[in-house]
Amino acid sequence: MAVANTGTVPLFFEELQLQTESFQTMPPRRVDMPLGRTPRTDLPIPYGPARCDPTTIPAPKPAVVVAKLRVGDEPAREVRFPIPATDPLLAQLVRTECAAFILAQTVDVAFGTAWTRDGDRLRGALLVTRRRGSGPVSVDDLVGTTHYRLEPVSGKRKPVDVLTGASLEIPVLITPTRCDPHAFAESKQAYLFTVRGTATPGGESYNMTVVPPEAVQLKFLDYAVDVCDLPR
Template identity: 40%
Template sequence: MRFADVQLVTPSFATIAAKQVNTVIGRTERTDIPIPYGAANCTPGRLPELRPATVVAHVDTGSGQPHRVVFELPHPDPLLARLLRDECSQFLVEQTASIAFGEEWTETGTGKDAVMHAVLVVTRRGPGELELREVGATSHYDVRVADDPPGVLPAGAQRLEVPVRLTPSRCDGHSFGEAKKAFMFPVRASLDGGEVRVVIVMPPKPVQDRLIRYAQRACGLGG
């Protein structure tokens, strides 16, 4: 049996075009097939409940044209529940304020004492108080801030700036070729004293390239 394409269908995520997979399924108990999914359908003001999901596929059994089959996923699926929670938590925070790195990045020191300095900028979008609880590290970079917790955007304020210091958390040369999550900085924040939610903040690609070169120099790997 061969899968020609697969598609995730659920009210919790936007439906996108089926992915062509051309995967042959042998006589095994389990075969994992990656399935792309669309943006989460989030609800203003609250986290939505996960809705049931199906996988729609076209299957070729060797007896003619591929035919359409629908597989119901056990509900609630824990992976989809986590993805929905993570995306909609970020959505709720970003209704109140945007969180992004500023444009200026400055390197000080040399060798193992080199530090990259930047500013995390919180800009008002909607009502409410936003408290930054933590600016987290990534797989490749440690982060330090002057205050713990990093800062608060009061209900009447329009902007908050939090200076951050980045240093490499690992110096094996092989790691720089596999830096898929190196630049996904988790920022934990709460709205009006409520539940802590996570926003993933990423610098733009030119800054990512600069950070790799900085880390290579700091680690004595050239660059």
């Protein structure tokens, strides 16, 4: 939430909560954020899982940000900031969350457990397993992370492959996108890979985040340390 304070009296945000039919309501989050004179400050707002339809992305519903804040030395009070259903960020959140939900209802995508060195690359597989339906599911693209490229061995894109049966194995290659030690010391986003897929023929392509299990993450890290000649 973008907040401006154009006056001289400081504000102090104690708690924030998002209320909307589009997302499950989470308990208010303590933020304890002082706000002096500023043209804009972005405050993070917690939100729960989206309320999604298994086949279509719903239209976003109006929302309200409920804030507990103090103005100067006054006692804290509740202030409600309305967000219209047409708000671009709200619409983007609903679309992103529900697109991933729809794709995840149709297929499960996981990293295989077997990974071997292929020169300066790491070779393994993505495992795609059908969860619902019987029609073809297109794996449109594979997207790497801040630290690793993820590419199909076949070199194919749009689609990479198509699931027609119960399961599909896609051979893939992992290579590092960067080799500086500082980057691998702070790798919170390193394993958030993206798979783009189309759940129905002629339908929209949706994104889902796929995270390798911890044992595979350690294999990726050991490989990167070796191929990048990083200190252990």
